[in-house]
Amino acid sequence: NAGVTQTPKFRVLKTGQSMTLLCAQDMNHEYMYWYRQDPGMGLRLIHYSVGEGTTAKGEVPDGYNVSRLKKQNFLLGLESAAPSQTSVYFCASRVAGEYYNEQFFGPGTRLTVL
Amino acid sequence: ELKVEQNPLFLSMQEEKNYTIYCNYSTTSDRLYWYRQDPGKSLESLFVLLSNGAVKQEGRLMASLDTKARLSTLHITAAVHDLSATYFCAVDKVRQGAQKLVFGQGTRLTINP
Numbered sequence: 001n002a003g004v005t006q007t008p009k010f011r012v013l014k015t016g017q018s019m020t021l022l023c024a025q026d027m028n029h030e031y032m033y034w035y036r037q038d039p040g041m042g043l044r045l046i047h048y049s050v051g052e053g054t055t056a057k058g059e060v061p062d063g064y065n066v067s068r069l070k071k072q073n074f075l076l077g078l079e080s081a082a083p084s085q086t087s088v089y090f091c092a093s094r095v096a097g098e099y100y101n102e103q104f105f106g107p108g109t110r111l112t113v114l
Numbered sequence: 115e116l117k118v119e120q121n122p123l124f125l126s127m128q129e130e131k132n133y134t135i136y137c138n139y140s141t142t143s144d145r146l147y148w149y150r151q152d153p154g155k156s157l158e159s160l161f162v163l164l165s166n167g168a169v170k171q172e173g174r175l176m177a178s179l180d181t182k183a184r185l186s187t188l189h190i191t192a193a194v195h196d197l198s199a200t201y202f203c204a205v206d207k208v209r210q211g212a213q214k215l216v217f218g219q220g221t222r223l224t225i226n227p
Contacts, residue, residue, distance in 0.1 A: 103213070
């Protein structure tokens with residue numbers, strides 16, 4: 001199993017450009033998450049999904065949109081990138097039902113917005 | 115609002131020494147997670163603590179949870195260079211459903227020979 005994978009690994013955007021980050025998991029997990037990691041702030045939840053076709057806002061959702069059209073994929077979109085969105089983005093997934101299971105994280109996407 | 119604070123944020127120590135990282139959180143929760151992150155890498159799950167008084171150990175690392183004090187500790191015994199990394203604690207924000215984790219700021223641990 002590949003676990004949780006993210007595409008791309010690195011990206012540089014200009015202000016105002018758009019892009020989509022892809023997260024894929026092959027563990028048949030119901031729940032998927034998008035976080036951003038900034039220096040000195042730990043990880044903060046952007047959006048999450050409890051199943052195919054459902055999404056919800058996390059702690060810092062502004063400027064981002066998400067979609068979960070297939071159970072194994074969770075997409076994070078930036079419609080008009082801003083320098084404040086320069087960050088490392090992590091996707092995570094976990095199984096539903098047993099609420100204390102840990103989340104499994106992808107390798108991250110380093111995004112720079114100029 | 116749930117807040118999670120770690121201290122210290124930076125820790126430089128010598129091999130063979132012992133030290134403790136503290137994780138305080140602001141509202142009631144009985145599920146706490148410790149993760150490790152190496153530079154440029156993803157997060158690796160270390161411990162899941164599920165109840166008051168829970169203690170788990172793996173090698174030179176031991177984690178404990180005191181839900182009454184809203185405090186978890188990660189104790190490092192006889193540190194070795196391989197333990198150099200950033201350590202995060204995270205607390206579960208909800209009891210049911212999607213499990214929204216709130217992370218501490220991280221503790222960057224450097225172990226010098």
